[in-house]
Amino acid sequence: MTKPAETDSPPATAALAARGIALDLLREVLRKSVPLDDALEAHPGLAGLEPRDRAFVRMLVATVLRRLGQIDALIEQSLSKPGLPKAAVQDVLRLGVAQLLFLGTPAHAAVDTSVELVAERQGAPYKGLVNAVLRRVNAEGPALATAQDAGRLNTPDWLWLSWRQAYGTARARGIVDAHLREAPLDLTAKGDPATWAAALEARLLPTGTLRREAGGAVTELPGFAEGAWWVQDMAAALPATLFGDLEGRLAYDLCAAPGGKTAQLAARGARVVALDRSAKRLERVGQNLARLGLEATRITADAAGWTPEEPADAVLLDAPCTATGAIRRHPDVQRLKSPDDVAKLARAQSRLLAHAVDLTAPGGTLVYCTCSIQPEEGEAQIERLLAKDDRVERRPIDAAELGGLAELVNERGEVRSLPGMLRELGGIDGFFIARLGRKS
């Protein structure tokens, strides 16, 4: 893992400002349920930081969210009196522990900035508590952390139980352990992947994705400015490759923003109609396509009720989901989602999938996918559809279409990737993909 240039010895004010922003962001996520990316985008102070401090802020908050169970247990063990301090003080402690134990921040910097921060936000009386707890964590925390069951402690019970039930204990453990590691940076090339793998000093994965270590500014990598590639996890890059020859064919991308799969379909020569119900997110599709020199017709609409003039040969439904497969990249997901979200989104997916069949031409192909590892949002959707709609049939996916990665394909010919898989390659996001054919 490449660490963002941690504040070696930045001006004290910049170091404190960065921690203050991290504290604000943590509150937004944990107390107001705002997704971390949205909170980062909305924070007025972030733009004023140096790029490396911005990267540090994101890494710091993401680390607290990734390791929250471990961090809270260590704080409890290090308090001299039982009972947690009030929320804002607890958040300062969480940031301090993350720096001390997981980010390699020098102890004096982590402790001093935390003490200053709590004084600034909550008043001088809390300085002693923060100082004492963090000094104790610094002394005793490394040994205590080694003895923790990190993956399990950081995972909310409902998620752990759902994964154990769906995949068994060994695979569930693989998932939660994979969440401890930061995901690599995955890119999809518009042109020849081998050429860009060389230019980017990236590993070329069997499926064609280019993989680099995470860290550093993406915009400064070769090929960004000329739109030669875009950021996309290797699992997310699979669905759009499953349509066969797309040259000149009409393709509907029903939930398109921010447009990674739209770009793939367009790069493969399809005439793409990219739909999303969010006009704002669809604007992002336009910007991304413009950078890549690709084109698609963009339409703001609810895909569950959209009625175009003609059905399409290729229909991609990358449905809204809980995103529990992407926790490596978005550790806030496990703090924000609940079983109610799974049920609510599963109902929306059902509606969207039923209508996606109407939008697929006889003989055409429908690919359904989600970046969730909850079976209700994947396997169960397809089973239910096939039981009630005899216009569609399975078109099983073969491992040969996935660079030979047989581990990703289940016995029904669906892709079911889990974050614990392909560890030797650097891991993969959790994804579900099914390919269906509309009967002629």
Ligand SMILES: C[S@@+](CC[C@H](N)C(=O)[O-])C[C@H]1O[C@@H](n2cnc3c(N)ncnc32)[C@H](O)[C@@H]1O
């Ligand atoms: C998983 S994201 C899609 C990611 C995208 N396919 C990509 O590869 O970049 C889901 C998208 O579905 C959109 N969405 C949710 N409900 C929708 C609906 N009923 N109709 C159309 N779009 C919807 C959301 O606004 C969101 O942009």
